[in-house]
Amino acid sequence: MIKVSDVRFAYGSGFSISIDTLTVTTGEKVAVVGPSGTGKTTLLNLLSGIVVPDTGQVLLDGEEISGLQDHQRRQMRASRIGFVFQEFALVDYLSAEENVLYPYRVGKGLKLDRTARDRARGLLADFGLGQKMRRRPAQLSQGERQRVAIARALVVRPRILLADEATGNLDPANKAAALDLLFAQTDETGAALLAVTHDHELLPRFDRVIDFSELSQTS
Numbered sequence: 305m306i307k308v309s310d311v312r313f314a315y316g317s318g319f320s321i322s323i324d325t326l327t328v329t330t331g332e333k334v335a336v337v338g339p340s341g342t343g344k345t346t347l348l349n350l351l352s353g354i355v356v357p358d359t360g361q362v363l364l365d366g367e368e369i370s371g372l373q374d375h376q377r378r379q380m381r382a383s384r385i386g387f388v389f390q391e392f393a394l395v396d397y398l399s400a401e402e403n404v405l406y407p408y409r410v411g412k413g414l415k416l417d418r419t420a421r422d423r424a425r426g427l428l429a430d431f432g433l434g435q436k437m438r439r440r441p442a443q444l445s446q447g448e449r450q451r452v453a454i455a456r457a458l459v460v461r462p463r464i465l466l467a468d469e470a471t472g473n474l475d476p477a478n479k480a481a482a483l484d485l486l487f488a489q490t491d492e493t494g495a496a497l498l499a500v501t502h503d504h505e506l507l508p509r510f511d512r513v514i515d516f517s518e519l520s521q522t523s
């Protein structure tokens with residue numbers, strides 16, 4: 305469950321966002337839409353602890369992420385949050401499989417064992433990348449890199465799934481397949497899913513759609 309209360313955050317550039325309240329409950333699938341540059345990625349960064357609010361609270365399953373130290377937030381992100389970054393953020397020198405397994409290098413209490421490897425390989429196979437697991441990101445297409453990034457977000461069965469344009473570079477069939485996997489994950493584990501998307505044709509599949517310009521006062 306994600307709970308945001310009275311959060312204010314400003315970059316040094318002066319851009320700021322302000323959210324009074326936002327809750328995504330267990331198993332809920334929420335889409336966030338809104339014009340470019342209004343702060344949707346900033347919201348995801350606040351929810352995952354990549355940036356810390358100036359004031360207010362971000363609670364993930366009851367734990368206040370903004371109260372943790374940097375390294376604790378990194379560990380929490382790896383073990384409990386699945387984040388599909390808009391620019392994928394894959395590690396150049398690692399294979400697709402090792403990229404998917406990356407959370408196991410950082411996450412607290414995660415064991416990189418046979419089961420983890422089987423899960424990573426299974427996800428890559430589900431995404432049609434079964435024959436390309438040993439390739440590095442530069443040897444994959446844009447859409448393939450995006451699928452690796454989604455597989456990495458799912459590998460530890462996180463309780464919180466954050467997706468920033470996770471289906472933006474995919475063709476219609478892969479878009480539907482990627483969303484199926486994200487949704488199956490939320491159903492299986494009771495994860496809360498918050499997905500920023502410009503794909504308006506996908507919106508009917510979500511439980512709720514939030515218009516970011518109504519959620520946040522930006523300046």
Ligand SMILES: Nc1ncnc2c1ncn2[C@@H]1O[C@H](COP(=O)(O)OP(=O)(O)OP(=O)(O)O)[C@@H](O)[C@H]1O
Pocket residue numbers: 315316317319338339340341342343344345346347390
């Ligand atoms: N690290 C940063 N430092 C300073 N300003 C930033 C930083 N990151 C983003 N911004 C600014 O914050 C504003 C919101 O950016 P953000 O990426 O959150 O918007 P967005 O709604 O996700 O946009 P898009 O839909 O294009 O991805 C923009 O004006 C951007 O220039």
